[in-house]
Amino acid sequence: MFLRFKTLAAGCLLSFAVPSLAQQTVWSTDIAPILYNNCASCHRPSGIAPFSLLTYQDASIYGSAIAGAVSARRMPPWPPDPEYNRLAHERILSENDIQKIVSWVNNGKPEGDPTLAPPTPVFSNDGQLPGTPDLVLQIPEYTSTASMGDVYQCFVIPSNLANDRFFTAFEAVPGNKSIVHHVLVYADTSGVCAQLDAATPEPGYTSFGGVGSNDAMLIGGWVPGTQPQVYPPGFGVRIPAGADIVIQIHYPAGSAGLVDSTKINFYFSPGFVRPVFIDPAINHFFGLTNGPLIIPANETKTFHAEFPVPAGYNFSVLGVAPHMHLIGRNIHSYVVSPAGDTTRFIRINNWDFHWQGFYMLPKIVKVEEGSTLHAFAHFDNTTNNPLNPNNPPQTVYAGESTTDEMMLIYFLYTVYLPGDENIVIDTIYPLNVTHREPYYKGQQLLQVYPNPAKEEILVKLYSDKKDNFSAFLVNMNGQIVHVYKEESLSEPGYHVFRYRLPALAPGMYQLQLRGSSQTFTEKILIQ
Numbered sequence: 001m002f003l004r005f006k007t008l009a010a011g012c013l014l015s016f017a018v019p020s021l022a023q024q025t026v027w028s029t030d031i032a033p034i035l036y037n038n039c040a041s042c043h044r045p046s047g048i049a050p051f052s053l054l055t056y057q058d059a060s061i062y063g064s065a066i067a068g069a070v071s072a073r074r075m076p077p078w079p080p081d082p083e084y085n086r087l088a089h090e091r092i093l094s095e096n097d098i099q100k101i102v103s104w105v106n107n108g109k110p111e112g113d114p115t116l117a118p119p120t121p122v123f124s125n126d127g128q129l130p131g132t133p134d135l136v137l138q139i140p141e142y143t144s145t146a147s148m149g150d151v152y153q154c155f156v157i158p159s160n161l162a163n164d165r166f167f168t169a170f171e172a173v174p175g176n177k178s179i180v181h182h183v184l185v186y187a188d189t190s191g192v193c194a195q196l197d198a199a200t201p202e203p204g205y206t207s208f209g210g211v212g213s214n215d216a217m218l219i220g221g222w223v224p225g226t227q228p229q230v231y232p233p234g235f236g237v238r239i240p241a242g243a244d245i246v247i248q249i250h251y252p253a254g255s256a257g258l259v260d261s262t263k264i265n266f267y268f269s270p271g272f273v274r275p276v277f278i279d280p281a282i283n284h285f286f287g288l289t290n291g292p293l294i295i296p297a298n299e300t301k302t303f304h305a306e307f308p309v310p311a312g313y314n315f316s317v318l319g320v321a322p323h324m325h326l327i328g329r330n331i332h333s334y335v336v337s338p339a340g341d342t343t344r345f346i347r348i349n350n351w352d353f354h355w356q357g358f359y360m361l362p363k364i365v366k367v368e369e370g371s372t373l374h375a376f377a378h379f380d381n382t383t384n385n386p387l388n389p390n391n392p393p394q395t396v397y398a399g400e401s402t403t404d405e406m407m408l409i410y411f412l413y414t415v416y417l418p419g420d421e422n423i424v425i426d427t428i429y430p431l432n433v434t435h436r437e438p439y440y441k442g443q444q445l446l447q448v449y450p451n452p453a454k455e456e457i458l459v460k461l462y463s464d465k466k467d468n469f470s471a472f473l474v475n476m477n478g479q480i481v482h483v484y485k486e487e488s489l490s491e492p493g494y495h496v497f498r499y500r501l502p503a504l505a506p507g508m509y510q511l512q513l514r515g516s517s518q519t520f521t522e523k524i525l526i527q
Contacts, residue, residue: 025104026112027056033118033462033494034097035059035066038076040121041128047177054120060109067105070098077355084332084347088319088360088426089227116496118460119447127173127265129228134167135159137245138263140203144179147256150402154211155204155247156197159187159239166236166273167266170229172222175261181250182223182356185264187243190215194244208400211246218278218410220264221321223356232364232425235318235414236273239266252402274414276318281307282333282375282409284398293398293407295327295381297390303407307373314416315367318425319360320345321410324377325402326353326387331377333409338370345409353387353402358412364423366416377407446520448511452527459497459511461520466492469515473524476508501526 025031035043035053043053052058059066069075076091104110127133139155174180186193192213196205210216219237220229231237239245249262284293287305295301309315322331332347343365367373381393389403390396396405414420445462473482482502499511506527513520 025100026110028112028117030100031104036121056111063105063109067102079348079355081347081349085344088362127171133265134268135266141261142203144251144255144258146251146253149253151251152208153204153249154207156193157245159243159245161241163241165239166269168231168236168269169267170220171265173263179255179258181252184248185220186211186216186246187219187239188213188216188246189240189243193246235276236269238275276414280408280410284407295379295396297393297395298382300380302378305375309371311369313369315413316416316420317365317413319412321358323408325405326389327379327381329378329380333375335371335373360425362426364420366421375409446522448522448524452525454527456500459499461495467515469513472512474510
């Protein structure tokens with residue numbers, strides 16, 4: 001329900017109730033906020049999705065497909081199973097949101113009053129994170145050579161850092177979203193990668209799997225649909241002084257002739273932070289208990305890998321990143337303490353090679369000495385697997401090519417300090433906010449329309465929390481000229497109010513909504 005304001009002076013504020021499912025569900029106040037919050041970061045012009053969902057016309061055309069995708073929970077893409085373990089910054093629609101979309105489609109996809117819709121999101125092609133990056137590295141313009149097979153091209157760019165630096169946020173900005181399958185970023189101080197690059201005529205050099213240097217350190221990754229890596233305050237990933245940054249980009253078969261110019265944005269900490277490491281502690285090279293990783297043709301097989309934590313080592317795990325290829329079907333990981341207690345990390349029931357990611361935990365998890373990390377991965381090398389690259393199936397071995405297989409769990413971790421297990425990650429930074437206007441989840445919106453105004457305005461409010469607040473009209477001298485009764489915002493979400501202006505002299509004013517824990521302000525020109 002929407003807040004109802006009662007005036008204490010001239011004028012009144014009339015509320016618009018959010019339609020219940022028993023009432024008519026419309027695009028402007030019901031569907032647009034859902035799509036803008038959960039879909040628009042990909043479904044927009046120049047986005048990675050095949051069509052945009054920024055307008056009523058867009059949503060109406062694809063309404064049935066949207067309803068089917070959200071009902072099946074294929075969209076928004078969120079592979080981890082929330083019933084196994086909750087993760088930070090989940091992209092999961094509520095059952096109520098799903099039912100709103102279905103109801104809207106079943107009832108003819110009505111638009112409603114378009115003036116009541118939230119403002120259209122504004123995106124930047126220069127990255128999703130706010131502020132100016134401290135270091136931007138861009139690959140040379142590169143034309144893909146991936147015709148019949150995949151190409152993993154490595155580009156070496158000197159960081160030119162005079163001192164070690166720690167980045168607290170990182171994002172990859174694909175130059176051509178249609179061909180950049182994924183990006184891995186390494187820091188190399190050995191000079192080996194630079195030598196490999198210099199030995200080839202084209203921009204970069206081809207290297208499957210790793211980047212050709214055992215000393216290269218993985219510091220970040222990106223795949224379509226993932227959000228920027230942002231670490232909690234006081235944590236960051238080190239880039240050594242003078243390191244070369246190696247950007248490995250996977251270009252899929254069929255992308256030959258298309259041009260890319262991907263760049264990487266780093267945001268540095270002004271001082272020292274605790275170093276975060278990214279390592280595949282669970283892997284098919286050393287950890288398999290029933291290896292080697294070979295999946296015969298026309299068979300399914302489940303592998304188990306483990307990693308015993310050595311004595312004297314205690315770690316704080318911030319996140320995980322599973323990795324398999326095309327015939328992987330599901331994977332899960334957990335840790336068992338010396339006392340026998342089990343802590344779950346992640347489970348992906350329907351593995352999709354095209355939707356991988358780095359997943360942060362809601363809270364830091366302590367992994368103490370004597371614990372054992374576990375993972376189980378199931379592979380289907382039969383014709384029942386629609387993603388099997390071979391028909392008829394062929395025996396698949398461990399390897400770096402997409403048609404080979406892998407079983408890895410990368411862990412984002414640091415050395416444990418007392419109290420780490422109390423650090424909450426998912427409220428530090430709203431990773432699902434990928435916009436340049438403040439109205440998505442994790443942030444708030446107050447917009448006045450029309451502006452300038454004469455007799456009445458629409459007050460569009462998006463709040464991610466319940467709150468009690470009062471509304472004020474304030475002149476430019478800071479004097480309150482109109483007061484409204486304190487009311488309760490009963491539910492978080494999108495709200496619209498119609499405000500009939502009191503008799504005031506023309507000029508600039510400010511509308512203020514003062515809550516118990518938040519304040520919204522917006523200037524109004526009254527004519």
